[in-house]
Amino acid sequence: MGLNPFVSIRRDLHKIPELGFQEFKTQKYLLTYLQTLPGDRMEIETWKTGILVKVKGLNPSKTIGYRTDIDGLQITEETGLEFHSEHEGKMHACGHDLHMSIALGVLTHTILNPVQDDVLFIFQPAEEGPGGAEPMLASDIMQKWMPDMIFALHIAPEYPVGTIALKEGLLFANTSELYIDLKGKGGHAAYPHLSNDMIVAASALVTQLQTIISRNVDPLDSAVITLGIINGGTAQNIIAENVHLEGTIRTFSDENMQKVKQRIEDIIEGIEKGYQCSISLDYGAMYHQVYNNEELAREFMEFIAGHTDLTVHECKEAMTGEDFGFMTRDIPGFMFWLGVNSEYGLHHSKLNPNEAAIEKAIEAAVKYIEYKGNKKS
Numbered sequence: 001m002g003l004n005p006f007v008s009i010r011r012d013l014h015k016i017p018e019l020g021f022q023e024f025k026t027q028k029y030l031l032t033y034l035q036t037l038p039g040d041r042m043e044i045e046t047w048k049t050g051i052l053v054k055v056k057g058l059n060p061s062k063t064i065g066y067r068t069d070i071d072g073l074q075i076t077e078e079t080g081l082e083f084h085s086e087h088e089g090k091m092h093a094c095g096h097d098l099h100m101s102i103a104l105g106v107l108t109h110t111i112l113n114p115v116q117d118d119v120l121f122i123f124q125p126a127e128e129g130p131g132g133a134e135p136m137l138a139s140d141i142m143q144k145w146m147p148d149m150i151f152a153l154h155i156a157p158e159y160p161v162g163t164i165a166l167k168e169g170l171l172f173a174n175t176s177e178l179y180i181d182l183k184g185k186g187g188h189a190a191y192p193h194l195s196n197d198m199i200v201a202a203s204a205l206v207t208q209l210q211t212i213i214s215r216n217v218d219p220l221d222s223a224v225i226t227l228g229i230i231n232g233g234t235a236q237n238i239i240a241e242n243v244h245l246e247g248t249i250r251t252f253s254d255e256n257m258q259k260v261k262q263r264i265e266d267i268i269e270g271i272e273k274g275y276q277c278s279i280s281l282d283y284g285a286m287y288h289q290v291y292n293n294e295e296l297a298r299e300f301m302e303f304i305a306g307h308t309d310l311t312v313h314e315c316k317e318a319m320t321g322e323d324f325g326f327m328t329r330d331i332p333g334f335m336f337w338l339g340v341n342s343e344y345g346l347h348h349s350k351l352n353p354n355e356a357a358i359e360k361a362i363e364a365a366v367k368y369i370e371y372k373g374n375k376k377s
């Protein structure tokens with residue numbers, strides 16, 4: 001027996017991960033697939049490297065939105081899979097290959113079995129950064145086709161296949177990227193008194209930044225500062241003049257985000273004085289928290305529990321970020337976790353989701369769209 005076509009599509013997409021707003025091959029692949037579907041019920045528009053597909057309903061009174069992200073991550077794959085990434089240093093390590101193949105499965109079914117309402121499929125670029133959802137929402141085409149409700153999923157390595165997880169209200173955190181450049185005075189390793197060593201300054205800065213979480217954030221609330229990149233220096237016997245840091249901040253409230261940022265700025269000021277250097281700070285992209293519309297999330301949980309063999313788990317909020325949060329800010333909607341049972345987690349070079357989850361997710365989304373899209377409201 002051959003592979004399920006959407007598993008096969010997932011494998012094709014897995015081979016060609018591309019970073020945010022560079023998803024040219026991905027866009028071409030998706031458009032080529034869309035051309036194989038009957039065109040009479042479908043309108044297709046592109047937006048940057050993204051795609052919007054409106055599937056016309058039989059007698060529409062509303063539009064249901066379904067969103068998938070399409071970008072990959074900057075990480076070298078180590079899964080050893082036969083269909084591993086062909087793009088050096090890039091990998092679909094956050095499951096967007098599965099997200100896309102599921103979206104195509106749901107779209108295909110909806111074209112062949114139209115519901116009363118219109119269904120808008122959104123293939124959104126740059127979720128990992130710098131963020132495609134916010135500018136896409138502001139685009140003319142999105143403004144014209146704005147759905148009345150929207151939903152999306154994200155793979156969850158920690159849950160078994162056959163489980164979905166979500167909750168009403170807050171699901172994912174507010175995020176802000178963090179880019180820090182320290183500039184001092186380089187020199188000979190043997191003459192530290194004539195230089196300002198940025199490796200030493202950066203080390204102090206990294207440790208002090210972590211005290212914001214332990215000393216400034218209410219222990220009953222939560223926040224994260226993670227630095228994922230530290231680069232500096234040129235040789236083992238040269239005092240480093242420059243160090244570059246990159247990271248991310250996560251909080252569950254805007255107030256905490258403001259507080260953490262203020263403390264980062266205070267600490268940077270102290271390091272500048274203490275280590276006689278200059279430091280530049282840039283917050284990069286910021287994502288709005290994913291907040292699930294209570295009524296829709298509850299209705300979805302009950303519907304899935306009652307009409308599929310999936311297990312519905314009510315989960316806690318997570319410190320992951322998602323620019324889908326801008327969509328749930330502007331459109332009533334929700335996101336859910338899809339169990340894919342991988343030993344290695346999101347953003348890991350060995351992430352290996354169980355592909356059996358693809359069919360489960362297509363079935364859940366299709367049934368829900370049939371229910372919502374044929375329901376008068």
Ligand SMILES: CC(=O)N[C@@H](CCC[C@H](N)C(=O)O)C(=O)O
Nearest residue numbers: 128129175176177248320321322
């Ligand atoms: C689901 C997921 O892993 N999303 C990313 C979103 C990244 C946002 C931004 N680039 C940042 O790092 O702040 C995540 O890392 O949570």
